[in-house]
Amino acid sequence: MYPWVLAFHIISFTCWFAALFYLPRLFIYHAHAMRQNDGQGSTRFQIMERKLYGAIMTPAMILTLVFGIWLLALDFQVYLTAGWFYVKAVLVVLLIGFQHICKAHMKRFASGTNRRGGSYYRVFGVIPAVVLIAIVILSVVQPF
Secondary structure: OHHHHHHHHHHHHHHHHHHHHHHHHHHHHHHHHHHOOOHHHHHHHHHHHHHHHHHHHHHHHHHHHHHHHHHHHHOHHHHHOOHHHHHHHHHHHHHHHHHHHHHHHHHHHHHOOOOOOHHHHHHHOOHHHHHHHHHHHHHHHOOO
């Protein structure tokens, strides 16, 4: 059972990270459209952002958590004594927070109150990449 649960955990977190990488990229384009007073473009980006968040990002996050908790339950004693696992868990909680910040940015775009430009969203978009690198190293190398 463990290899199947692990496989579905990997599939779901891959989908989640794809969305975590792409949504900030949409924010960059959306900010540019707003700066150009492109109402049609802004509306198009709002639709894309909403569909990405609701149809891919949130279900993938939920499945990642479900399969991750399932993996934990299958080998609880091993994870309980692994220091790297606690750091990974904190990083996952931070990613969930990042996703909620994305939702707040979407709401600001939708209400027309976004004041941030493309440069901010370029830096913002690097956060999930850094977290992904840390999680993979922690999970594979298990340094402590």
